[in-house]
Amino acid sequence: MKALLVVADGMADRPIKELDGKTPLEVARKPAIDFIAQSGICGIVDVISPGIPPGSDTGNLALLGYDPFKYYSGRGALEAIGWGLEVKKGDVCLRCNFATVDENLIVLDRRAGRISNEDASKLAESLQRVDLSESSVKFTFQNTIQHRAVLVLQGSNLSTAVSDSDPKKIGMKVLEVRPLEKSFEASFTAKILNELMQKFHNVLKNHEVNVDRINRGLPPANIVLFRGAGNIPCIPTLSEIYHVNAASIAATPLVRGVCKVAGMRVLNVEGATGTPQTNYLNKAKAAVQALSEDNALVFLHVKATDVASHDGDYMQKILIIEKIDNMLSYIIDHVNLEEVYIAITADHTTSCVTRNHEGDPVPLAIAGPYVRRDDVKEYNERSCAKGGLGRIKGINVMPTLMNLIGKAEKFGS
């Protein structure tokens, strides 16, 4: 027995007036997803806890079975790992922005005009060559998408108890990084980050890429802002907990990071971009392939539903749900339903009205040979609330699946 867990990011929603009080899931035509609900058991899930809006990091950690209140240690490390950087225990990771400041270090643009990947890559290469005065500490700086970047500090005596240099608002001066506790490690780490900030600024302010940007009328990326210092979460892998091999299909660096710390094999899929234009069919094929291999669990994540929700574009969200349905249709047609449990849920509700993550529960359906099939006929927020699973928590989903495929360990004797 094997399990496929499909997570559509932010797919759950609230009733929308322009849709006659229905949600995008209630409007979308989605025969394959409804088939999972009809032939399976349904319920609703508080991914974190009733009323608490999950982040994408905490939400996916919870759906993989990890209590985020226990294991979550910041987004920085997850994103760095997801981007392919090697992060070890004790390394301190920070999320970074290329930004634009004036001569007094007042922030003029927190995203340096959403600098291109090309420009950011050239700048990052130069920054990686900076020498730190403390030879015991090494750093890795890497740009990711547009203005975004990650910084990993490696060495002994490092701490995550340091403040951000990012003032988070334009018109404010870049902040000095301060220790957040009275320890040598925190002071030491703050000193290194302040040194890096200054040395990065010195490299950037006269860098030829920025001279060229100014000539082109673009804001120079003349500083790097640091925030969210965090460690790699110290969690047992899925293989350690359930003795299964697991594979993950996800494009978003943050979700790839979550899957990596959970010890999953993170697959690369041609055309999977984390955008509404992602290649749904290739993701489906990759899932079918992974299920045909030695993976008892395959995790398939689609980001596009969340993107549409944050844009408030409920019509696009409906279309994306229909594309996800096509993806599921391919999978249903190409796996042995006597052998594979298919579950579909969301990591949180994202409202097309508020354009934010919300704390409303998400629907869950699980189809497979031995589920206690209920009488829910459609997959959506309201119908699943009447299902046989009732209302469970995010951290209950993975044990529920592992139980169905015979991989849950008995407690007691």
Place this chain on the structure above:
Amino acid sequence: MKALLVVADGMADRPIKELDGKTPLEVARKPAIDFIAQSGICGIVDVISPGIPPGSDTGNLALLGYDPFKYYSGRGALEAIGWGLEVKKGDVCLRCNFATVDENLIVLDRRAGRISNEDASKLAESLQRVDLSESSVKFTFQNTIQHRAVLVLQGSNLSTAVSDSDPKKIGMKVLEVRPLEKSFEASFTAKILNELMQKFHNVLKNHEVNVDRINRGLPPANIVLFRGAGNIPCIPTLSEIYHVNAASIAATPLVRGVCKVAGMRVLNVEGATGTPQTNYLNKAKAAVQALSEDNALVFLHVKATDVASHDGDYMQKILIIEKIDNMLSYIIDHVNLEEVYIAITADHTTSCVTRNHEGDPVPLAIAGPYVRRDDVKEYNERSCAKGGLGRIKGINVMPTLMNLIGKAEKFGS
């Protein structure tokens, strides 16, 4: 967006034979409350935990979002605060009874014949003039309703780890207060309480009010019994947690105390008495007014349903539910339902048969612009169990409301 949370004390019940196996909520005519259920989302709530009968203190703490297992520190302080006494951190509060003892301190009547407020006030005035041998400790003694009173000790070196002097049964001797742990503070506090008990007894036994009571054939209130030493709970306010202003409409001292420690503005309403004769319309008007001001949350508590239940008077309970319905009807007519979420629940089940608080879950309905409306048509214990909220806990109610009005903080990023 704003939220009104209406809590009818002990409104939930069990089926009653004389009502053809229905509950008072199932018999009462209550179109306004049913409108909230019909246009909203419903569920049932374990205010504390399944099967655990909540107190009015722990129940309302839970409904305001505070885990009572973590935050509850005795009824004494909540009642003292609710009665308007100023209680600071470290003060030790006790619930007190005026009682009747014989010359050997054997309790003859734990309530001194349910002494009148007038007699009790005169006695309390005299007791407040007692001098303590320890000048570092000050006390405030205040009668509340009938035989009930509160005692607040203020000073350094005080402890709540002291036993009760109240033997809780007639025919038993008044107990010496003992320290419950080996600490200077516990011994010191016990000593002060024993001194107060003795000095109060000396003042009371020859007090003219008691001479007069004996002449009238009434039991003299010649002792004060102490119980339930507690501190003010050290809890973050609703404003600290959710960044909202909150107002409360409640007459019962205990509930007012809970609301005060939660940092709510506790309003005074003309004619609101905490009895079945309370002025329901004035409470409705106060709620409408509070919602029109800068309060994102208004908490409206009605005690009368619980009073009728403790009397076993289910016919009166039905009438009170219908009066609460009128109150809701006024509110529904006078607030903008596009802006205000209205929730109605109870702090516990009180059975008209057992006349006690019971651990059965209570119904909850929430109406408002973006709830996932379900198909529940009536508000009662059984119909709400079929609603879209499923079965949640008391501490989930406040995050659920705060999430709907956009005040819940995301966990993760």
